[in-house]
Amino acid sequence: MSSGPQSTSPTSSGARTDDPAPRATVFSGGTVWCGTGLPDSDALAVVDGRVVALGAEAHGWPGPRDDVDLAGGLLSPAFGDGHVHPHSGGITRQGPAITGLRSVADVVAEVGRWADAHPDAAWVVGNRYDPTLAPAGEFDARWLDEAVPDRPVVLHASDHHTVWCNSEALRRGGVDASTVDPEVGWVVRRDDGTPLGTLREWDACDLVLRHVPETSEADRVRALREATAALAAAGITWAQDAWVDPDLVPVYLRAVSEGALSVRVDLAQRADPASWREQVASFARVRADVEALGDDLLSARTVKVFVDGVVEGGTATLLEPYEDVDPGSPQAHGMPVWRPEELAAAVAAFDAAGFRLHLHVIGDAAVRQGLDVLAALPPADRRAVLAHVQLVDPADLPRFAATGTIANIEPLWAAWDDMQTELTAPRLGPERTGRQYPVASLLAAGARLSFGSDWPVSSHVPLEGVQVVVTRVPLEDPAAETWVPGERVGVEEALVAYTAGVAYQAGAEHERGTLVPGAVADLVHLSADPRAVDPLEIAATAVLGTWLAGRRTS
Template identity: 50%
Template sequence: MAIVFTGGTIRIDGRTSDVDRLVVVDGLVAEPGHPVPEDAEHIDLEGGLLLPAFGDGHVHPLLAGRERTGPALRDATSVAEIVGRVRAWAAASDAPWLVGGSYDATIVDGGLFDARWLDAAVPDRPVVLHAWDYHTAWVNTAALRAGGVDAETPDPALGRIVRRDDGSPSGTLVERPAIELVLAHAPRPARADDVDALAAATTHLAAQGIAWAQEAWAEIDDVPTWIAAARAGRLAVDVDLALRADPTRWPAQLDDLRATADEVSGEPGLTCRTVKFFVDGILENRTAHLLECYHDARTRGLPNWRPDQLAAAVAACDAAGFDVHLHAIGDAAVRAAIDAAETIRESLRRGRRVTIAHAQVVDPADLPRLADLDITFCFQPQWAVADAVMTELTLPRLGPARERQYRMRAARDAGARLSFGSDWPVTSPDVLLGLRTAVTRQDADGQPAGGWQPDERLTLSEAIDAATSGVALQAGDQDRRGTLRPGMAADLVWLDRDIRRAPADRITDARILGTWRRGIPTFAARVSALAAVRPEQESA
């Protein structure tokens, strides 16, 4: 199978000159002088831009796909609106549990929701709603009752039950151990439903120009669903699974992780090369781990791993053949992640990959350490704006002394490698929106003028690299994907215009017309866009 692309601009890797013709043969980029097979498909780029396909270095397709079965809540602007949608959902469903999401926590002061508000809509069945961050859940009284959670229930290790003044649980559960007190009693989704969820989610990713994704939170129990989806040809993007390391089961869990990863080996379009560590939580519910107390509370957060425990676990993962993906939000968590990476310095030089995701707050003293470590910071560029989450929840927690966040420029200049991820469904997987935000650090209305913390902006070329070759390097696939050099996988995205020649705030005006994975189309904006033209229309 061969494809010839002409009629537009083709970015090879951002370092070599653009070209106006690309030949793909059997899923690989061919040498420039490669003869064109007679049966080649010819695609006119119509003056657009062809890039290496985007990657998503941190995303949750299964969670995103599951959300489609419940009510859309993200755009709800009041408790009454959410409750109304949940009431309609309950009336249309006979499911014994209603599990959905995700809602905007900023609509209630402090992000704390009451079970009684949901009781007004559904008093007789358990309801569990995930907040947009997936570190917090809002449940009704029936769900608390099903989990046996009452005033006498102690907070679990590494989690928190938010309580009313009388000690009774309010209905807000913070971090996974607390959420699981309830959710562990809910029936698991049917495998066929989850396969459908993965198909829908990965198809949506392909429509964003994405050909590879890091599933950044996979539980062992979810892996059979991923395998079933891969074998059925339902995955529209290649995916690597990052299996979650559980601090309460470590180190005994490592053998289970290795056995699970071995089960995935050889599955089409699916790998399991990575272990995921939640080093801490999030700032908005004060579970991110800080070096100094929160500005509005006498706590430094809720670390999931002691620094020495984390370092030993990362070293064990390295010895077991795993790459490592570390969720680290607070400056203490980022420091612990860098410390852990230092314990496997020699392995990093030999190709082991360590990725620190989010890196929201980094102590300035830790930036110089990045020059000597071959590690990747995977940023979520859409978060680098002064939106409602930032102004109403995050900044009040941090205070003015720690307001500098998502320091993409500083990290890159210090020596970190950069990749981009969306964290979808937390935020949209729209890569073009992420590129625009990384370059402008402005919201959709162009605010603030000049950008929020503008000295942390990237150039567009640097941002494109982070979304393409940076993600490939994070995956350890830099010799197979991420650029369009000869011999690389033909993972491609076709834009209707060259976004490099437009004002930065107009990047999102571009449309994605097509996506290819290993030379096979996975998305077409219109049928005619990928229709073959007659060979004689191809110029020599």
């Protein structure tokens, strides 16, 4: 039996031979990449949202048809995003435009401009400032006071694990010299103990964020509408929302009822170390409510668990101490989010309740801890994910395949940038710096791989991620030196991680991720074949159209 895609005739499903063929959409005039391990074709036909024919049978479709000219480009399985934050991506567009600004002065000026243009806004909330703009990523409240002294300002760093506040925001949060650091996170302080203006990790950030007025539900639905439209325009048809708190669930439910979603979204509800026991039942109720909608665009099958923080903030957990921290300090190895026994118990409970597990792990100690708790579970095809896996001890590479664990990597991070220069490399030291994002090593060790963006932390465009992970060169500096060249992967391997890899993560590999007769017609039309262009020009390839189950979404 051939292992390649099989064509089907319009009568192969058992219909009478004299029945008229249904109306098809036929794609031709370019290359059809059918996906991992399958030969290319030159035409594809879709009926009722599914692939029905390839090659000659698609060309010769006997019934009514609508033709799509590929214009010499590539038709591919649509992309997925295995780790993204659509709501945050949409909300980011509604505040001060601080993303990409290259100095503290520019950020402060934009915050002041936005505040002046929105005098009725009780709080000024912005997203994605560059944490490398201040030494050690520590930002002073007084810098923001110069622009907005009379209203609270809170800005999220691009890693979304740190916030920068002005003095009024600190005052509203009751953060002062007497504030005790919470269990998860800390207040960055001046020498005299007063808060500087930078808060690290959630419990510390929440000292201020819990006082921010809620965004209206209508604005939040608009954020999802705009964000999922942007994902669809990038060629994406499925996304793992990797951080869903209870207040976001009704927003998604309303978005579905209003037809606001342009991609399928699976919700990963966030487990809280302080309340996870109660969450087992409440998360199951949310899952049931979403399933009751009966809409293919929304599911709630996953639980998100933060195991550690981020290297640039010194909160990722490491097997050996940080280079820039006193080895005797409580923060020398980072900041574990959970006590080990609680993490193991929580993971076991959510697994027993039928949830997929999606664990944020950045440091090598967190990766090991994640693998340990998954290895302790009963054998099952659970599609558990370790997300980010920035630093992996070489001894742990084979354990991904051994435990059936998916490594979800954000490929845009696999190039040298200012974050590495200013914050990451000084904290890791040379040896560990050269072991980051071991994509090729994971593949060589037999690991299942899926790709994501972590948008709005970084760009949501998959073709940008493909270029970076293939070249290990930053998009903004194509003449830069290749970083860790041994961890480069081939273009097709990168495309597979964005297509079949994410489909496998979603438990949908028999439906999506490859183009064979019977598969759901999730498709993306590219202006060129990324496998055939200069690797440093892959990101310039245009997305000319996206189809979700045969319905055009972009």
